[in-house]
Every structure is written in structure tokens, then in C-alpha cells.
Amino acid sequence: MIDYFALALGHCLLVLAFMRLVMRDSLDIDPAITELKEAADAKRSVGKGNRRRQRGSSGPEKGSAAQ
């Protein structure tokens, strides 16, 4: 009887845990690491954009400086 109780309790809790896990994307994709990577990528692309803009705006300036 005690054995059946322990087995039933353990299996019910495992089913509960597995049911919750199956619903979660975070089981396969870690949100913390993904967030950090996305933030790094976003900042990198913003930085690139700034540099490109800077190059774009500094181009004619160089020309005028050469004149």
C-alpha cells in the first residue's frame, strides 16, 4: 500500500512537471542567453548604422576640407 502511494505521488508530480515543461519554449531556447545575445546584436547593428551615417556625413566634409 505504501509502495503504491509513493509511486502514485511521484508519478503524478512527474506528469505535472512534464505537462508544464512541454508547454514552455524556454525548455529549448534559453531566454536569458537569447536576450543578452539579441541585445548585443542590436547594439552592434546600431553601432554599425552610426558608423555608416558618420562615414556618410564625413565624406563631403573631407571633400570640402580638401578644397
Added chain:
Amino acid sequence: MIDFIFLAFIGFVLALGLKRPYLWVLLYVYIDILAPQLIGYGVIQSVPVSLIAFGAAFVGWVLFDRKEGARFSLRQGLILALLVWCFITLQFADYPVEAQTKWDWVWKAMVFAIFLPFTITTRQRIEALALTLVLTVGMIVISTGMKTVLGGGGYGSLKFFVKDNSGIYESSTLATVAIGLIPVIMWFTRFGTIIKPHWTVTGFAAALCFACLMIPIGTEARTGLVCIAALGVFLLRYTEKRLMFIAAAPVLGLIALPFLPQSYYDRMATIAQPGGDESASTRMQVWAWTIDYAADNPLGGGFDSYRSNSFTYTIPVREQSGNTTTTQYREVTDEGRAFHSSFFELLGEQGYPGLILWLLLHGLGVLQMEKTYRRWKGKTDESEAWISPLAAALQIASLIYLVGATFQGIGYQPVMLMIVGLQIGLYSYITRLDSAKRALVTDQVSRRPNRDANRRSNGRKSDPELALP
């Protein structure tokens, strides 16, 4: 009937795994620990559930997993080296047939321990594995603990699910694993996300910890008592109110007193006098024999090399007739006594190379968990606060295992190898987390010179004198 319930559960998890293949890894963990095929006595015995679960876990990982962040770590390399070395010693084993029998389960446990960390790539997976370990071991612990509280126990007389003195169903092994898992159980009361902290979770965890403490009492495994004492000492480091903790120990002891049968006192009394107990005194003899054996065979003698030992010694035997107790010294000959210690098990079976690999594997685990604990200690953010306490819990699990392993041959214990896998998974994960954080910070720092340059160039634009010299 119970066979169908087990099969239904296994089928259910296999079905869930179609969406999340990692659940197949957890299914294998559950089957390997609980051994439902041995609990049932009908159709389940003819179904190779363990093989199915391992096949599903491996194929699921190879075909469907993202494998993002999966890396081969140094400790996996150590397990692989030990596995290869075990295979080499198997070729010149003293007892080839017996060695082959042990090899048949050891290689599977080691291969799974090498494979497991590849699958643990997210926080949820780390927690899910820890929860599966706790709940699966918990089933055996709850049953044993309840039997102890309700009906007493006894060394070798307490019935587990499986009437087989192997794996986790060996009383001292169960006691060591159960005591070692207590800090992990308590971790779930504060940091669990699958089953979130709640008073019911705390209540269940407290009852489970109590049941874990009952294992050494119910099974009268002396090693378990040593592990409880060691746990108390290790926990002191992480306890803020140390005095209260020390004061609580005798109270816990008093609570346990009603559950202790007389045979328990008799058996525990032999810890202090090893000469009076055959098992304990043989242990010392075997250890001395192993050192001599390793001197002659530094590369080990393969699995089960202890079978060649033989000891003759005198022990006191007490006999009671009426009110008189007489003590007689009798000569006893023991042959083929097991190592009774993992350190000597590794030394005798795998020689010094195997022992060094094994010590490195577990020593490195303790160090890595210590490093992780210190690195992430005091973090309050929800995404980081859980790391340091889990590292501390897994470090204590390792230390308790090493204490328990001093007195029993559990050097290749599959459950412990799974905990090793969990430690490797956690360490790899926090290394990735750390490098992602560093990448973000480095990115910001490396852009600072650009920003400064921008400011300077903007400054030039705003200052005509500087822009047009």
C-alpha cells in the same frame, strides 16, 4: 495492473517528447533510477523500456535538438578517458567473466554521463533534470521513509520496490544519494520555476527531507549516519544563523529517537569499535590488501579484482545464555570480500591511472561548483539568483557522495554520474551566460572609442576653426 500503469506513463512521456525531445532524456533518467521493468512482474519485463528511452533520447537529440551551446567539456573528457581505460583493463582482467558482467552496466552509465551534458543547454533543462532526479529518487525515499516511521526497519530487512541489492536499491547507496540530494530538494522551495515556490512545495520538500533522513535509520546503514553528520558540517557554511543550526541538531536527533529500533543502536555502536564487527574489520583488511595489490599491479586488475583476496583473523563473538554473556575469540576466514570503498575500488580495479582520473573527475566538480558559487553569489536578479544556491547544493551532493563513497564501492554509481552530468551542464550553461554578458559589455566598451571619436568629429564640425584649419 502496475505494469500497464508504468507502460502508460512511459508511452505518455514518449508522446510528449514528440513536441519536446528533451523529455526523452528525462524519461531515461527516470527508468534508469527507478527501474520500473524490475518493479512490475508481467508484460513490462519483456519490453526493453530502458533501451527504447535511451534510443529515443539519443535520436531525439541528434535529429531534433538545436544543440545551441552544446560543447565537449574537460570533465566529459575525463569520463571518456576513464571509460576507455576501463575497457583496456577489461582485456587483462583477473576475472574476465565477472568483469564483463560489471562492464555491461558501467559503460552504459558512463556513456550516458558523457551524453547528458550535451543536452543540458538551458536553465529549464537544468531544473527539469534536477526535478526528475529528485522526484524519481523521492519515490523510493518516500516509500522507505514511510515504512520506517510506520513499521520500523532493519538492515537488509526493509523492502524496497525492487528485491535486488543493486544500484540505488542497495541500502547504503540509497542513504548516500538521499542525503546528498537534500540541499537540491531545498533549492526547489526557493527557486523552482516548473513547480513554483508555495507553502505546499515547502511542506512536501520538508517531508521529503525528513524521509531522506529516515533512510539511514530504516536501513540501518552506518554510512548514512556518517553522511548525515557530514551534511550538517557542510551546511554550516551556508547557514546564516549557525548557532541556531547547531542547536537544532540535537532536537532533530530527539525527534528521530522514537523511530530507532534497538538493533539500530547495536549496529551504530560498531562504528566506534570496528574490531567487533566483521563487516567493519574486513573493510580495513581489504583496504590494506588493495594497497599491496596495487603495488604489484599498478595498472589495476580489472573489474571485480577483489575476488582474489582472502583474510583470516580473530573476532570477538558474544553469546548470551540466561543472564551470562560470554565472549569467545573465533578465527574467521573471509574470501573475495568487496572493496567497501570507491577509492579502493578504483585503485584495485583500474589501478593508479583509473584512480587519478576518477579523483580528477570528482575533485574538478567540487572546484567548478565552488567557482560558480562564488561568481554568482549575492545576485538578486531572478534570472541569476538561482545559480549560486544550485551550485552550492550540487557541490554538497558531490561531497556527501565522496564521504559515502569512502565506505562503499559506488565508484560508477549511475545516479551519481547523472549528478556529475548535471554539474557539467550547469557549468557549461553559466560559462555561456557569462560570455554572453561579457560580449555585451565588451561591445559597449569597444564602441566607446568610436563614440569618443564621434564626439570629437562632431566637435570639429561645430567648431569651424578646428574643422577648417
